[in-house]
Structure formats: C-alpha cells, structure tokens
Amino acid sequence: MSTSSCRELANELTERARRGASLSGRLSAHLSDCGQCRERWEAELALSAEMRKLRLGLAGERSPDWRRRQLMAEFSSLERARPRPWFRWAWVPAAAALLVVASVQIWRAPVGNGGGQFAFPGADITEPGSAEISEENGFIPVPYAPPLATGESVRIVRRAVNRAELVRMGIDLPGGYADSVDDDFEADVVLGEDELPRAVQLVGYAEY
C-alpha cells in the first residue's frame, strides 16, 4: 500500500477513533494490508479509550462553592457603589425642565419693550383731546420707534427721565437742556399700545 494512501486515511482513522465509529469497508481493507496503519488505528483506539476515562474523571471538577459566594459578594458591593441608572440620566429631564422654564419666562416677558430696557412707570396724564401731540408743542419724536398703527391709541405718562435714558432712545436734548447740569428731567412720554415710547416732551421746555 502506498504512503500517500496512508496519509489520506490517517485523519479519517483518527476521526473515527475519536467518535467511536467502526471502520468502513475501504478502511478495513486498507488496514488488513497495511501494518503501519493498523498499528496506528489500535493506538488511536487506545488513546480514545483513555481520553474517555480522563474526561469522566475530570467531569465533576469545578471551583469550590466559596468562590461563587465570593463572586456574588463582590458583585453586590460593586452594585452598591455603582450610580443608579435613574441618577445617571437625571440630567436629561432636569435640562428639559430648565428649558421649559426658560421658554415660559421668555414667552411671558412683555413683548416689544426693547427687552425691558425702558420701563415707564409714572402718572398717566392722558386726557382725551387735552393735548395735541406734535413737534410744534414740544414733543420730540423717538427715532426708529415703530410707527403707530391706524387707530392705535396712545397714552402720555409724566415721569422723571434720565439724560442717559434719553440718549439711549436716540433723542438729542434741545438747546437749553443740553447745557443743563441736571441729569434728571421731568418729561411727558407718549406711549403706544405696545408701551414703547414714541415721543418725549420735556416739561418746562418753553422756559429754555
């Protein structure tokens, strides 16, 4: 029998011995002719038999139970130290809540008052038809203020106005006021329905 045939059949012999399978007709015929392969087959059978015994001998082996208890105890201590999942994700609803509160605050803020830069507390002195609001009467229009809508009512508020406040509105102080050393002036401020100032009349303007 040729050596190449033996090489080809060697793996099959091993596989059959491992699985405890019987020889096929072709293998039986080969073994009856080849002493080397027969010897190998017998060695494989003996090895497989010993391997089975070894497997059975080791089958019940495992770590002692205290190892399992130790692992469970370590797991418990790790779990205690670990941040809770709800706590780890708490920043998400917190951020959402903050966003909602901020949105509500912005929504509830007075619309169109220039971000709250002008507040006009003071006595409402509007009397229907009491005064004509015109530049001839000393009213100085606030530049860049949105025009009044048709039919929009206005009210006039008397209050103290600071020099800087007037500058921020874009109003140049007329003649005598410009040279005044005072910083606060009394003024009638014309407000639209949106509470934005449209014109300012400095009280006592005519005296200057």
Added chain:
Amino acid sequence: MEPSDEELYRRIRKGDRQALAALYERREPALYRYARQLSGNRAVAEEVTHEAFLRLIQPGASFDALRGSLEAYLYGAVRNLSRAAYRVRTLGSAGERAAEGDVVKTLIEEETTRALNVAVRNLPLGYREAVVLCDLEERSYEDAAKLVGCPVGTIRSRLFRARRLLAVKLRQYRLAPERMAR
C-alpha cells in the same frame, strides 16, 4: 427557553444577581477545567476562573458583543490569565506539583489515565487547548476555533498532531510505566 449568555450579561449589567448566578452555573465548570488543564494547578485554575468572572462584572468590563460571543470572551480571559500564571509557576516549587498530583490521583483512579493527564498537561499550549476543548470538553472543531480565535483547520491539525504525540506517550508508558507516572 434558556436566555443566551449575552442576554444574561445584559441583565448582569443592570444589577441582576440571578443572571450572574445563572451564567456562573452554566460556564464556570468548563472554564475551570480548561484553566486547570492550561495551568496544571488547581489553585491557579480557581483564581483564574474567578478573575475572569470578576472582570466581567467590573464597571469598565471590556466585553463587546460585536467582537464575539461572551463564552469566547471568558475563554480568552481564562487563557490569558492561565498563560501568565503558567509563566510564573514554571519557576515554582516541585512540592506544589507533587501535591497537585495527589489531588488528581483522587479523581482519576487508573495509572494510565493519570499518565495521560500528565502527558496532556505537558503538550505545547496550542495542542493542549485543542485536546482540552475537542476531546475532553467534546466541543466541535467550529466551537473550539471560535473559542481559541483561530481557523477551524488549525484546530483540527493541532488536535491530530497532539493525538499523535499522546499516542506515542501512551505507548511509551505501557512499555515503561515508571518513567511517565509523574
């Protein structure tokens, strides 16, 4: 239906003790035997197996289901730890080895089988892994290849070569038992 290892792992990450107990019960014995054959030492095998599970429950566990099965991860951990322990232990005392032999004796009655056990433990690591997984744990070539992380053909050829070496050792033992029964 039994939950998969990966499902158990997900539950473990959520703090489920029962899932850890179930996974341990399912995988620990085979991992221990694998570690025992790789390291050749009972205490080392216990330590290594425990360490592999410990790594799994650590907050920064490196298991990634996309890179392979949990079982392969555990076997990989045991293999690496056993190798490291084996390197240290090769410098260890002969007394420890003798004590180990006594423990094996209580489990394996027959001299020949004990000699085979010694022969398996003296195989080169790659061959030993193939024998432990395919012949002792009766895993398929495909499973063993996945666990070791190599092609199926490699496992098959390692096993065949290992068996050839073991068959020779066994025959030598039968001819002269006193030379191998250590």
